[in-house]
Amino acid sequence: MSAVVVLGAGMHPWGKWGRPFVEYGVAAARAALRDAGVAWTDVQYVVGADTIRNGYPGFVSGATYAQALGWTGARIASCYAACASGAQAVDIARTRILAGLCDVALVVGADSTPKGFFKPVGGDRHDDPDWLRFRLLGAANPAYFGLYARRRMALYGSTSDDFAAVKVKNALAGSLNPMARYRARVTAEEVLASPMVADPLRLMDICATSDGGAAVVLASEAYARRLGATAPVRLAAVSTVTPTFPNAVLELPNFATDSCAAVPAPERPFRAAIAHAAYEEAGLGPEDVSFAEVYDLSTALELDWVEDVGLCPPGEADKLLRAGETALGGRVPVNPSGGLASFGEAIPAQAIAQLCELTNQLRGAAGARQVPGARVGLAVNQGLFGHGSAIVATT
Amino acid sequence: MTLAIDGWFAIDGDGATHLIGTTCLTCGTVAFPPQRGLCRNPRCEGEETAETRLPRRGRVWSYTDACYPPPEPYVAARPYRPVTLAAVELDGAGLVVLGQVRDLTVNDLEVGMELELVHGPLADGPLVWMWGRAS
Numbered sequence: 001m002s003a004v005v006v007l008g009a010g011m012h013p014w015g016k017w018g019r020p021f022v023e024y025g026v027a028a029a030r031a032a033l034r035d036a037g038v039a040w041t042d043v044q045y046v047v048g049a050d051t052i053r054n055g056y057p058g059f060v061s062g063a064t065y066a067q068a069l070g071w072t073g074a075r076i077a078s079c080y081a082a083c084a085s086g087a088q089a090v091d092i093a094r095t096r097i098l099a100g101l102c103d104v105a106l107v108v109g110a111d112s113t114p115k116g117f118f119k120p121v122g123g124d125r126h127d128d129p130d131w132l133r134f135r136l137l138g139a140a141n142p143a144y145f146g147l148y149a150r151r152r153m154a155l156y157g158s159t160s161d162d163f164a165a166v167k168v169k170n171a172l173a174g175s176l177n178p179m180a181r182y183r184a185r186v187t188a189e190e191v192l193a194s195p196m197v198a199d200p201l202r203l204m205d206i207c208a209t210s211d212g213g214a215a216v217v218l219a220s221e222a223y224a225r226r227l228g229a230t231a232p233v234r235l236a237a238v239s240t241v242t243p244t245f246p247n248a249v250l251e252l253p254n255f256a257t258d259s260c261a262a263v264p265a266p267e268r269p270f271r272a273a274i275a276h277a278a279y280e281e282a283g284l285g286p287e288d289v290s291f292a293e294v295y296d297l298s299t300a301l302e303l304d305w306v307e308d309v310g311l312c313p314p315g316e317a318d319k320l321l322r323a324g325e326t327a328l329g330g331r332v333p334v335n336p337s338g339g340l341a342s343f344g345e346a347i348p349a350q351a352i353a354q355l356c357e358l359t360n361q362l363r364g365a366a367g368a369r370q371v372p373g374a375r376v377g378l379a380v381n382q383g384l385f386g387h388g389s390a391i392v393a394t395t
Numbered sequence: 396m397t398l399a400i401d402g403w404f405a406i407d408g409d410g411a412t413h414l415i416g417t418t419c420l421t422c423g424t425v426a427f428p429p430q431r432g433l434c435r436n437p438r439c440e441g442e443e444t445a446e447t448r449l450p451r452r453g454r455v456w457s458y459t460d461a462c463y464p465p466p467e468p469y470v471a472a473r474p475y476r477p478v479t480l481a482a483v484e485l486d487g488a489g490l491v492v493l494g495q496v497r498d499l500t501v502n503d504l505e506v507g508m509e510l511e512l513v514h515g516p517l518a519d520g521p522l523v524w525m526w527g528r529a530s
Contacts (some may be wrong), residue, residue, distance in 0.1 A: 117465070200440065
């Protein structure tokens with residue numbers, strides 16, 4: 001299979017800017033196009049990762065960005081898969097390139113978020129589990145993160161100190177990233193003194209909601225060669241898998257797991273399956289990974305992911321963390337960008353931002369947070385309602 | 396007596412609370428919330444399910460709380476008291492069900508502890524299933 005390459009990557013800094021999401025998306029798109037050396041008018045295909053909290057333009061974001069950049073007659077797509085929207089958008093563009101239907105595509109995701117907890121889209125919607133979990137249980141997103149964290153403590157003996165150490169590590173990396181929202185280093189004492197939000201998780205254990213935008217320009221190898229790009233970063237795999245029945249983990253926004261009474265649970269739980277599918281497609285394994293961007297919606301969840309993607313056996317992520325192996329300068333840095341701990345979540349932009357970090361690292365252009373000799377980068381993420389998201393990129 | 400949602404749980408005359416699930420008549424897969432009609436087992440084409448009362452007891456899979464008032468459409472009590480939540484693995488049903496916890500805080504709970512299904516009111520009145528201390 002011929003490869004699809006990342007010709008350009010661009011971002012609008014994360015923050016709480018309070019401006020329309022289109023501005024962030026267009027800024028990121030222009031940055032990615034400049035980085036690629038591709039004119040907007042040469043882009044043949046545009047994919048937008050949608051946002052659901054910004055009215056109709058958010059639901060048709062491919063068209064919204066194309067119009068804002070100036071109609072050129074390019075073909076478009078828009079897609080939504082919650083936190084996995086960006087990976088789906090990347091996958092749609094790359095499969096179109098692989099099919100030979102276009103040579104160069106622009107993928108954009110951006111969000112403008114309200115303050116505080118994410119809440120469901122308005123209206124009385126008694127048939128929508130996302131509405132019902134708030135109405136009946138008051139189960140906001142951090143409640144699910146709290147359940148996973150407490151479960152981890154019970155299974156593996158993780159402690160609040162371990163969780164705080166994740167935040168300290170990611171804040172240090174984020175302090176070196178000009179695109180991150182939170183640039184201050186923090187101490188474990190500060191994390192442990194922050195207010196409890198969803199026991200056992202405190203405010204500084206949980207990712208914020210942010211504004212931000214990210215974009216990539218993808219192209220066929222032949223197009224990249226014609227453009228004179230030397231050794232562009234290659235997309236080795238994109239995994240957008242769904243769970244396998246019965247899913248025995250209580251997933252956002254569900255009230256219950258599937259039942260394992262009639263059919264036994266699959267050998268590989270969902271989060272592990274997301275990474276596994278990407279490894280299979282890339283013909284690589286966890287031992288090949290130079291660094292990983294994982295979806296640290298909470299500090300505790302980063303530890304789960306480290307195990308799920310195979311960087312260590314279940315229950316040993318805390319040990320890896322404590323040995324400094326997942327920090328910048330360690331054997332396999334995790335979240336060298338600073339992760340969600342430093343960015344906060346701009347939902348449709350986040351998986352694309354992960355790919356931007358993969359690209360910068362694999363180019364050797366990540367500055368003070370560069371992972372020396374990075375050859376293979378993995379990004380993983382999960383969108384609610386059963387959306388897997390993993391990308392493997394290589395030099 | 397108003398239930399916050401119809402068809403998901405029932406309260407007997409003696410006050411005992413049951414979750415209502417469904418069982419696929421073809422493969423036996425149990426589901427909660429009730430899945431009327433289609434079965435979610437990918438290898439089953441069953442389209443008929445029967446309502447089932449799920450086991451009333453189970454063991455805590457995990458638990459947490461909401462230290463700040465959850466956003467709408469949740470109606471938070473004033474003054475607000477943290478909502479405790481538990482995910483409980485039902486005895487013999489092979490599934491974990493999330494619910495608010497009545498009269499217990501996170502300090503009273505442990506993973507693996509036995510709880511029993513009860514019910515209690517939301518701040519604006521309607522009843523919802525809850526997890527409580529096993530009798």
